[in-house]
Amino acid sequence: MLSSQQVLPIDPKWYRQVLGQYPTGVCVITATASDGVPVSMVVGSFTSVSLNPALVAFFPDRGSSSWAKLRDCEHFCVNILGAEQEPVCRQLASKDPNKFDGVAHRISERGCPVLEDVVAWIECRRYAITDAGDHEMVTGEIVALDIAGGGLPLLFFQGGYGQFAPGALVASEAPGLSLAQLRQVDRARAELERLAAETGGRCIVTVRAGEELIVAASAGQGNIPGIATLVGQRLPFRLPTGSVFAAWLSDQEVDPWLGRHDVPVRETAATVLARVRERGFSVGLISEAQRIFSAQLAAAGDDEIAIEALEELISDLAFDPAEWTDAIKGQARVVSVPVFGADGAVAMALTLYGFPKPPEGGIDIYIAHLIEAATRVSAGLGARAQ
Missing domain, CATH: 3.30.450.40 (GAF domain)
Structure with a gap:
């Protein structure tokens, strides 16, 4: 019998398969680095945190090269991708140094790229970065947000991209x-x-x-x-x-x-x-x-x-x-x-x-x-x- 202090190791592959049964929305976190270059990373771990104050969070991998470029940015924008934006998702997730080329966007007054044709966007000020195992939890305080195109979001489910088929x-x-x-x-x-x-x-x-x-x-x-x-x-x-x-x-x-x-x-x-x-x-x-x-x-x-x-x-x-x-x-x-x-x-x-x-x-x-x-x-x- 296991004691209360013992935890069996979890197989990473099995972990991903089980957690893959839970669909998540696909977001692109965007910001402008200190050198003026726009940066981005794709996440499926975005969540609301608090209403008062208005906080949201996402969970980047500590080893992510995209997160390394974003980590010191004071402001960032969460872009909730639409169901037809899988090509945009793939491009902004790539390591192409010019990955924003051809991606329609505007720059907010706080310097964050806001993508066109997204379902909604949420601009934040960095609030806290805390430890979360091999990831970090990044909490942002909302400074502006809007429903953009509305419509259906892009989803990640069982290892692939898809879309929600809405019922009532x-x-x-x-x-x-x-x-x-x-x-x-x-x-x-x-x-x-x-x-x-x-x-x-x-x-x-x-x-x-x-x-x-x-x-x-x-x-x-x-x-x-x-x-x-x-x-x-x-x-x-x-x-x-x-x-x-x-x-x-x-x-x-x-x-x-x-x-x-x-x-x-x-x-x-x-x-x-x-x-x-x-x-x-x-x-x-x-x-x-x-x-x-x-x-x-x-x-x-x-x-x-x-x-x-x-x-x-x-x-x-x-x-x-x-x-x-x-x-x-x-x-x-x-x-x-x-x-x-x-x-x-x-x-x-x-x-x-x-x-x-x-x-x-x-x-x-x-x-x-x-x-x-x-x-x-x-x-x-x-x-x-x-």
């Missing part, structure tokens, strides 16, 4: 969401993926948590690849974005809910909700307010926007027009349909947006796909036909 992203947890709600959302995953593939848009699942709506799942990139996933984003449960939930509330439920709206909204709300219920969907139209709203969400990245900051923007959105003509249909940019639970109440909403110009048949084709998907999810939750 479902929230792991979120304050206010119950385990039962997350289980229901998980059952919509296949339909989200199908919708995204059929329409070329982005599909999200929204659930109600008290007086808020929470984006609990997302699938697809749509025609807005720079926008990060909205999973976890909270929205106020109010008109017009809450129409698809409110349209099926009972009179006892809808009256106090409407009482929290401004008088002009309350005066038209009954008509709007009846319209949504009759059509079976809620639709948002293109407008300046819609563009501003989308831009705010895009700029937020992974940071949630406070409910208060969204209230005024949402109140200006154009939703659920009285007329549903071909001309109006051409302005549709967001469509939501309800998914019903076994109790007959709206359990969640499926929302489609970011879709390309509709094919012949217009937005009706997309709405049909959305309603069919919602019907299948509702049936899976035990709901009776509405």
